Amino acid sequence: MEGLKLSDAELMVYIHPSKSRNVRKAICRELSSLLFQYDETFDGVLLAYDLTVGSKQAKILAGLTPYFGVRVNTKLLLFNPKPNSLVEGKILKVSLESIHVVVLGFSAAVITDVDIREEFKYRMKDGEECFVSRSDKDHVLKVGTMLRLQVQSFDEEVMHIAGSLIPANTGCVKWLEKKNDEEALHMDRDRKRRKL
Known part of the structure; x- marks a missing residue:
């Protein structure tokens, strides 16, 4: 079927410190919140993802609540049917x-x-x-x-x-x-x- 595409993406996922005990679960929760919604960043509707955490290091963001960012490599299955497909x-x-x-x-x-x-x-x-x-x-x-x-x-x-x-x-x-x-x-x- 046309309109489906598989895409490799390198993302930075920002996680609340309270979720630091299980980082993988927190990343999955963040990505799952994007499922079945159109996202301009991905140029399509996210249908599925397969992720690997790129590094054990995290970037801490300054602020009242110091979120930390984790680099993630993921394969995304996207749906974006174009006219005439x-x-x-x-x-x-x-x-x-x-x-x-x-x-x-x-x-x-x-x-x-x-x-x-x-x-x-x-x-x-x-x-x-x-x-x-x-x-x-x-x-x-x-x-x-x-x-x-x-x-x-x-x-x-x-x-x-x-x-x-x-x-x-x-x-x-x-x-x-x-x-x-x-x-x-x-x-x-x-x-x-x-x-x-």
Whole structure:
């Protein structure tokens, strides 16, 4: 999935003296407070981290409460989908006007009816709202379907994605993978025929 990146970072984490007995736990608590929030320093939403304390030495900051800074090396997993990138999520709700998706379990995405390509037609199928492709009846978008969508915009404050299904490489992930496998099989057969 596009929008995910792994980044190495060298950070200085400032810790209150009362937490000096277990420095590693205090560092983890500080970094955990940044999880699932957009941070301009990292240019993304922090999803996970793996840290190693760089040095046993700490820098003491003068003041009423003398905090100390610990240098930390960490690997960060960040989420920051850029416009026109592809992300995947699970469909939560389908209506005539929109499709609602959750991406990575925390970010909401909405695809409005103007951003759904004309190939898809809204239907009620077995009492369930869905969008069905006119060109292939097996390409169905309904609640529970894993969906690949194109990002139009990402609102960092509320973790909201405005998405689109206009490009041909968007839609049901299983259907897209099956289609790609069939195309690869046809290309392989054509190569074998040419060799003969």
